[in-house]
Amino acid sequence: MTDVTNGTPVLETRGLTRHFRIGGVRGRTLHAVDSVDLRLDEREIVALVGESGSGKSTVARLLAMVYQPTSGSILFRGRPLTELRSRRDVLAYRGQVPMVFQDPFSSLNPAHTIDYVMTRGLKLHQPGLTRAEREAEAERVLETVGLVPARQTLAKYPHEMSGGQRQRVSFAQALSYQPKLILADEPVSMLDVSIRVGLLNLMARLRDDEGVSVLYITHDIASARYVSDRVVVMYAGHIVESGPSEDVLHGPVHPYTRLLLSAVPDPRAPIAISSAEIAEPPRVIEPGEGCRFRSRCPLAIELCARVTPQLRTSSPGHQAACHVTVPQEPES
Amino acid sequence: MADAILDVREISVDYLTRGSPARAVDHVSFELRPGEFLGIVGESGCGKSTLLFAIAQLLSPPAQITGGEVIFKGTNMVELREKALRAIRWRDYSVVMQSAMNALNPVKTIGAQYADAMRAHQKISKDAILERSREVFALVGIDPVHLRSFPHQLSGGMRQRAMIAMALLFSPDLIVMDEPTSALDVVAQRALMVQIKELQRELGFAIIFVTHDMSLVSHFSDRLAVMYAGRFAELGPTREVFASPMHPYTVGLFDAFPSVNGPKVYIGGIPGAPPDLAALPGGCSFAPRCPRAMALCTGGEPEFYQVAERRVRCFRHGPEGGDGD
Amino acid sequence: MSTGVIGFRRPRLDRLKAGATGNLARAIGGNRKALVGLIVLAIFVLLALFPGVLAHDNPNAEIYKRSAGPSAAHLFGTTSYGQDIFSQWVFGTRESLVIAVVAGGLATVLSVIIGVSAAYRGGFADGVLSLFTDVFLVIPAFPLVVIIAAYSKNGGNTILIAVLVVTGWSYGARQLRSQALSLRSRDFLVAARVRGERTWRIIVFEILPTMTSLIVANFLGAAVYAVLAAAGLQFIGLGNPDSMSWGTMLFWAENNEALQAGSPLWAIAPGIGIALLGGAFSLLNYAFDEIANPALRPVRQARRERG
Numbered sequence: 019m020t021d022v023t024n025g026t027p028v029l030e031t032r033g034l035t036r037h038f039r040i041g042g043v044r045g046r047t048l049h050a051v052d053s054v055d056l057r058l059d060e061r062e063i064v065a066l067v068g069e070s071g072s073g074k075s076t077v078a079r080l081l082a083m084v085y086q087p088t089s090g091s092i093l094f095r096g097r098p099l100t101e102l103r104s105r106r107d108v109l110a111y112r113g114q115v116p117m118v119f120q121d122p123f124s125s126l127n128p129a130h131t132i133d134y135v136m137t138r139g140l141k142l143h144q145p146g147l148t149r150a151e152r153e154a155e156a157e158r159v160l161e162t163v164g165l166v167p168a169r170q171t172l173a174k175y176p177h178e179m180s181g182g183q184r185q186r187v188s189f190a191q192a193l194s195y196q197p198k199l200i201l202a203d204e205p206v207s208m209l210d211v212s213i214r215v216g217l218l219n220l221m222a223r224l225r226d227d228e229g230v231s232v233l234y235i236t237h238d239i240a241s242a243r244y245v246s247d248r249v250v251v252m253y254a255g256h257i258v259e260s261g262p263s264e265d266v267l268h269g270p271v272h273p274y275t276r277l278l279l280s281a282v283p284d285p286r287a288p289i290a291i292s293s294a295e296i297a298e299p300p301r302v303i304e305p306g307e308g309c310r311f312r313s314r315c316p317l318a319i320e321l322c323a324r325v326t327p328q329l330r331t332s333s334p335g336h337q338a339a340c341h342v343t344v345p346q347e348p349e350s
Numbered sequence: 351m352a353d354a355i356l357d358v359r360e361i362s363v364d365y366l367t368r369g370s371p372a373r374a375v376d377h378v379s380f381e382l383r384p385g386e387f388l389g390i391v392g393e394s395g396c397g398k399s400t401l402l403f404a405i406a407q408l409l410s411p412p413a414q415i416t417g418g419e420v421i422f423k424g425t426n427m428v429e430l431r432e433k434a435l436r437a438i439r440w441r442d443y444s445v446v447m448q449s450a451m452n453a454l455n456p457v458k459t460i461g462a463q464y465a466d467a468m469r470a471h472q473k474i475s476k477d478a479i480l481e482r483s484r485e486v487f488a489l490v491g492i493d494p495v496h497l498r499s500f501p502h503q504l505s506g507g508m509r510q511r512a513m514i515a516m517a518l519l520f521s522p523d524l525i526v527m528d529e530p531t532s533a534l535d536v537v538a539q540r541a542l543m544v545q546i547k548e549l550q551r552e553l554g555f556a557i558i559f560v561t562h563d564m565s566l567v568s569h570f571s572d573r574l575a576v577m578y579a580g581r582f583a584e585l586g587p588t589r590e591v592f593a594s595p596m597h598p599y600t601v602g603l604f605d606a607f608p609s610v611n612g613p614k615v616y617i618g619g620i621p622g623a624p625p626d627l628a629a630l631p632g633g634c635s636f637a638p639r640c641p642r643a644m645a646l647c648t649g650g651e652p653e654f655y656q657v658a659e660r661r662v663r664c665f666r667h668g669p670e671g672g673d674g675d
Numbered sequence: 676m677s678t679g680v681i682g683f684r685r686p687r688l689d690r691l692k693a694g695a696t697g698n699l700a701r702a703i704g705g706n707r708k709a710l711v712g713l714i715v716l717a718i719f720v721l722l723a724l725f726p727g728v729l730a731h732d733n734p735n736a737e738i739y740k741r742s743a744g745p746s747a748a749h750l751f752g753t754t755s756y757g758q759d760i761f762s763q764w765v766f767g768t769r770e771s772l773v774i775a776v777v778a779g780g781l782a783t784v785l786s787v788i789i790g791v792s793a794a795y796r797g798g799f800a801d802g803v804l805s806l807f808t809d810v811f812l813v814i815p816a817f818p819l820v821v822i823i824a825a826y827s828k829n830g831g832n833t834i835l836i837a838v839l840v841v842t843g844w845s846y847g848a849r850q851l852r853s854q855a856l857s858l859r860s861r862d863f864l865v866a867a868r869v870r871g872e873r874t875w876r877i878i879v880f881e882i883l884p885t886m887t888s889l890i891v892a893n894f895l896g897a898a899v900y901a902v903l904a905a906a907g908l909q910f911i912g913l914g915n916p917d918s919m920s921w922g923t924m925l926f927w928a929e930n931n932e933a934l935q936a937g938s939p940l941w942a943i944a945p946g947i948g949i950a951l952l953g954g955a956f957s958l959l960n961y962a963f964d965e966i967a968n969p970a971l972r973p974v975r976q977a978r979r980e981r982g
Contacts, residue, residue, distance in 0.1 A: 069535035070506075082869050112871040125862035129884035142871045180623055181394075188866075210393035211562065212606045215619040237536060244608035244617070267610060281540040282610055283565040 026096045028198045028231055029058040029081065029115065033090035036076055040303070049302040050076040052255040053090070055329070058199055063225050063232045065242035065263065067278075068252035071300070074235045077252075078203045081233070082117045083108070095198075113143035116192035120204040122184035126176040132187055133172040136160075136194060143195040159190040162228070163220055182213035189220060199231040200224070206241065218245045239282050243267050251275050254302045254310035257329060261336030271338040273315045309341070317342045355523055355556055356382040356405070361418035361428075363397070363404050365627075366411070372628040374400040376580040377418065379654075384523065387550060387557045389571035389588065391564045391603075395624050397580040398560045399528055405558065406445050406526050407435055423523070441471055443524040444517035449533050450509035454501040460512050461497030467519055486515035489549060507538040514546065518553070526558045531566065543570055565607055568592055576600045579625055579635040586660030596662045598640045634665065642666060703962040712958025719952055723769035730765035734758060734919055742938045751940040755931045763924055764944045770920035771952065774832065774905045778839035779898030785840065786847030786897070787883070787890055793848075794855030795878055805852070811845040816904060820913055835914035839901050847893040854889050855882055892963040895956045902953045906945075921945035 034054040037047045051073040058064055068074040079085050081092060083099065092099045094111060102108050119125035126135060136156040140147060147155065160168035163186040176184055185205055192200045202221065206214040222245055224230045236242050242249055243263050250260040251272065259272040270276045302310065309315070312322040319342060327339040330346065338344045363375040374397040382388055392398045403409050405420050407427050420427045423442060427435065447453040455463055464483045468474050484494045490511040501509055510530055517525050527546075531539040547570045550557060561567055567574065567588075574588040576597065584597040595601045602620040622639040625631060631638060633648040640647065646665050654661045655668040703709045722729065732739075737757040745752045751760035793804035820838055858864060867881045883890070908914060909922025916923055924945040928934075933941040 069537065084865060084869060109871045112869060117866070117869045119862040119866055121862050125866050127863040127867075127881055127885065129887075138872070139870055182623075191870075211564070212393060212603055212620040213623075215606050215608070215617045218608075219617075219619075239536075240608045240610045243610055244614065264614075277537060279610065281537040283540070283563070283568060284607075284610055 025060070027057045027059050027093075028095060029056070029233075030093045030096075031056040031077075031081075031090065032093070034077070034080060034087055034092060035089045036073075036080055036085055037088045046303050049255050049305055051080065052302075054252075054255075054257055056250065056257070058231055058233055060198070060231060061225055061229055062247045063221060063234055063245055064248045064250060065246035066233060066235045066250050066252060067237065067239055067242050069237055069278075071254065071302070072252040073255040074252050075203055078117065078201050078233070078235050081115060082201055083111070109142060113195040114198050115201060116195055116197050117201040117203060118185070118188045118192055118205050121208055122181040122188075123176075123208075125188060126184055128176055130175075131172065132160075132174055132176070132179075135187070136172065136191060139191045139194055155194055156190075159194045160187070162193060163187075163190045164216070165190065180213075181209050182216060185209065185217055186220065189217075189224070193224065193228065193230070197230060199233060201233050201235075203235045204237070205234075207236065207238070214241065215244075221245055239267065239278060240284070251278070254300055254305070256310060256326075256339065258311065258340070259336075259338040260329070261333075265333065265336045269333075269336075271332045271336070271343045272311075272340050273317050273343070274311050275338075277314070309339075353383065354381040355384045355423060356558075357419075357421040358382075358405060359419045359421065361401070361404055361420060362416050363400050363409065363413055364416045365413050367628065370628050371416075372626075373580055373630070374413065374627060375404060378580075378582060379418075380575065380582070380585060382524070382556050382558065385550070385554045385556055386573065387547070387559065387571045388573050388575065389567035390558065390560045390575045390577055391562070391567060392577035393562055393603075393624065395627070396577045397627075398577045401577070402526050402528050402558065402560045406443065407439075408445065437471075440467060440517075440522065441520045442522055443526065444520070444522045446510075446513050446517050446525060446527040446530045448529040450506075450513045451501060453513060454509065456501055459498050459500055460504075460516075464497070464516060464519060467516060471520065482519060486518045487512075489518060489552075490515045490545060506534055507542060510534060510542060511545070514542075514549070518549070521553060522555055524556045524558070526560075528560050529562070530559075532561070532563070539566065543567075546570070564603060576603065579630065580627060581635070581663060582654065582661070583636065583664070584660065584662050585654075590659060596657065596660065596667055597636075597664050598642045598666075599636050602639075602641075634663075646670060703959070706962045708958045709960075709962035712955045712961070715951055715955035716959065719768055719772055719955065722765055723772045726766045726769065730759075730762040732759040732762040734762040734766040742936055744937070745940060751944050752938050754927070754938060754941050755933070755936060760924075760938070760941050760944060763919060764921070764948060767920045767924055767945065768948065770832075770918055771902065771905070771922065771948065774836060774839070774920070775898045775902045775952065775956075778836045778843065778901035778905065779894055781836070781840045782843040782897040782901070783847060783890065783894040785844035786851055786893060789844070790848035790851030791855045791878055791882060791886075794852045794859060795874070795882065797859070808845045808848045808852070811841070812849065814842065816842040816908075817911075820908055820911075831915040832918065835905060835908055838908065838913070839904055843897050843900050843904070847897060850893060851886065851889065854886055858882060858885065888963045892960055895960045895963070899953045899956045902949055902956070906949045921948045 031054055034051060034056070036051040037049055039045050040048050054073070054077060056077070066074045066077060076085070080087055094115065099111065102111055126132075133156070136159075137152060140152045140155060144152070144155065156172060157168035160166075160171050165171045165183060165186050171179075171183075171187070179187070188205070189200070206217050209217065218241055221232050221234065225232060234242065234246055246263050248261065249263045249266045251258050251266070251274065253274045259266060259270065259275045266275065267279065270279055300310065300313075307326050308324060309318070309322040309327050312318040315322070317340075321341045325341070327341050329337040329339045330344045331337050332344045358381070359379050360377045361375060361379070362373065362377050364371040364373050376397075378401055380388075390398045390401065400409070400413060403413070404415055407420075407430070409415060415428055418428070422438075454460070458466075461483055464486075465479045468479050468482065483497055487494050487497065492508060492511055492515065496504060496508070496512070501512075504512060510533070514530070531542050534542060543566065546557070559567055559571060571588045573586060574591045575582050576584045576591070576599065578599050584591060584595070584600045591600065592604070595604050599620070605617060606619050608617060620639055625635055625638070631648070633650060634640070634643075634652050637643045637647040644665065652663050652665045652668060654663045657667050703713055735758065739749065739753045739757045739759060741753060741757045742755045743749060743753040749759050749761060751764060753759055754763070789804055789808060793801045793808070796804075816838065819842065823834060823838060864877060864881055867877045872881070905914070906922040906925060909916075909920065910925045910929065912926060914922065916926055922945070925942060928942040928945075931941075933939060
């Protein structure tokens with residue numbers, strides 16, 4: 019189950035679960051995330067891929083301490099987050115694991131200049147700096163993300179900048195905390211196609227030059243492949259497959275991953291209009307045991323309805339949770 | 351084109367803002383054959399949605415058609431008054447919007463909305479309404495029990511299909527679609543596109559499909575138009591445009607899609623940003639960002655040159671430029 | 676990402692919300708109704724500050740011929756005590772205006788604190804605060820006043836303002852809570868939380884700045900309420916009947932049956948003053964409608980171009 023890496027992972031989750039109560043008084047439970055074991059190491063970009071309802075955004079918010087887990091644990095450099103009691107501890111964590119949001123039009127407060135947002139971030143996470151040092155640092159990170167001239171950018175309001183520029187500001191802010199890992203929740207989904215690639219390249223540069231890991235959450239497999247070292251595929255709250263990007267995307271094991279890949283329009287691929295599934299990812303309300311993909315799965319067997327498949331290794335570093343493609347070794 | 355069902359001639363749309371008006375659509379012309387699938391592709395702010403709304407006569411202030419004609423089945427729709435427009439709306443052409451939740455009435459059942467639409471255009475009995483509603487539901491693959499559902503009770507994909515079904519009520523000759531799949535997930539998008547194409551083959555209507563996702567429309571459209579800063583940069587048969595894009599913007603856009611199957615290569619993207627439509631640079635509107643710009647490009651505006659089956663708005667493919675290498 | 680028909684570039688909306696003074700000046704200057712309201716308000720402010728400029732007589736001096744009709748010497752005539760009504764009217768502007776602004780302002784502050792906190796805290800805190808708000812929304816002002824009047828011995832204007840604030844804050848609190856609720860899930864608020872900001876800082880520095888136009892509109896509404904309600908309360912004797920304000924003029928006019936006794940302007944003049952002041956605040960509100968809802972603006976522009 020372990021990857022071949024050395025040292026403590028930057029962030030690790032064990033059995034991470036988050037349920038929501040819905041429906042008011044009658045109170046049914048929505049299983050947004052169930053038993054997720056995730057591992058993020060230094061200097062890597064991991065793509066968390068899934069469609070809506072897969073739980074990927076909830077995972078991000080759990081890692082950002084926006085929600086508390088229903089059960090399971092999150093370990094930052096080996097220490098569980100539950101040990102963070104004081105405001106100072108929590109603040110330190112937030113500085114090490116900041117988040118970049120999806121919507122460039124609503125993730126920056128329209129009433130404040132970029133200078134305000136950068137200053138607030140630095141005051142909170144690098145409190146020892148003098149005013150001059152803060153300004154210098156703000157300019158440095160803005161230049162790192164490609165917003166030059168930095169001084170002019172600081173004076174601007176969000177509405178004076180394009181979507182791509184605003185997302186760069188968000189990355190700059192995260193970078194100014196000197197983080198170990200940036201949680202990027204669909205950072206390019208709302209940007210124009212020709213702008214997206216610039217930000218993906220920025221994320222790669224942050225990994226290479228600044229040594230920052232990135233958890234890249236997306237529904238777009240093509241961009242996941244372009245920028246990430248490893249891919250984790252989620253479906254209906256579970257991880258169904260994970261492994262090095264090239265392995266997973268060119269040799270998908272789980273039937274859902276295969277379905278996802280077949281649905282990705284690639285203009286360079288030959289024309290093949292296949293009959294695709296019309297069904298959609300389920301809202302996971304009190305699902306019970308069994309594989310959650312079974313109702314759409316062409317390979318489903320009887321076992322799939324009874325037992326929830328666990329992640330098993332299909333090749334080094336590559337795991338999938340499927341009774342059919344990665345069956346459990348029979349007890350001899 | 352002899353038997354064109356839609357003939358758009360030099361249509362222009364301005365947004366009347368506080369300063370100078372912004373020209374969102376600048377003298378766009380094209381023709382559409384019956385049963386043809388035309389994809390219009392472009393990034394945000396290029397004017398594709400505005401163009402679509404102009405064709406469907408759905409613009410409201412501050413947007414205004416400031417020139418040109420939209421000749422649909424022989425009649426210039428720009429000149430028609432509201433009453434005449436209402437007569438042909440939904441019967442001869444219909445519209446599918448980006449988000450069903452915004453287009454459908456949230457407090458009425460789907461069936462009731464279909465009934466409204468049908469009764470607005472003809473005297474029709476309750477039985478006939480029910481029968482037609484079931485028919486269109488069958489066309490898109492929704493169980494007729496959902497005629498009594500409210501929009502929020504359906505999943506996203508089903509809602510979009512319900513909207514498409516509604517657009518089919520009168521078997522129109524033209525359906526215009528504004529990014530109808532962008533609110534859906536990848537698999538549902540694929541399924542919906544396949545379905546739309548099958549319906550088109552079956553029923554024979556023409557489609558104008560506006561999207562920012564080139565790859566989505568690449569397998570389904572007959573012709574493709576690439577739009578930039580209010581004008582068509584390139585127009586031609588889809589397969590050809592993909593096999594050998596001619597306009598540098600098309601090339602840049604095409605390259606900006608990372609591929610899943612091919613080799614992993616570094617992508618640079620297109621530098622700069624789209625121009626401010628209220629203050630366009632003189633000359634070709636793409637020249638400031640174009641890797642193949644020449645001195646000629648800042649001097650004047652290129653025409654929409656014809657090159658075999660295609661049209662390209664680029665000096666490099668015109669008589670003066672070196673022939674696009 | 677697609678921006679639809681109107682507002683072809685989304686950033687335009689944000690520019691208006693940024694609320695610089697330039698925007699304010701433009702919004703008021705460009706809106707005829709608001710401009711009228713501003714002018715009327717300015718006139719009243721001048722009268723309040725420099726009453727002696729226009730009214731030469733001492734409003735309290737009971738030296739003139741009683742119940743005289745309007746004339747050159749007494750523009751509005753005299754009261755049955757022999758006071759010049761016009762002077763009373765002009766001098767009364769100050770107190771009426773002060774009551775309106777102070778009561779309106781305090782009510783707004785209370786609305787903001789309770790409404791926005793309820794929305795941001797959510798859950799149990801929201802439940803408690805909302806219940807509290809609803810209770811006050813339902814309490815009728817006049818019976819409350821009767822009860823208070825029975826227990827206070829000539830509390831004067833302090834009691835008056837207190838009553839106005841207590842009865843006037845709840846409506847605004849509901850409105851502001853709704854607005855703040857709609858903002859709650861906006862990414863920049865989650866971003867502020869993830870950045871590590873404290874709750875009070877988020878409310879004061881992140882939420883409130885984006886709600887300034889609604890808060891100001893709320894203040895104007897509360898001021899209108901205060902003007903009208905104060906007049907009503909003073910009319911029935913609350914507040915200090917010996918002070919000089921429009922409401923007290925109405926009180927004394929009623930006590931002396933002014934309408935029947937031949938000096939109708941004693942009642943009518945303050946009535947018109949109250950209406951004009953309330954109207955001025957209301958008209959100003961139109962400018963803030965526009966700032967908050969930019970869709971109103973371009974339409975006007977188009978009409979002007981064509982016409």
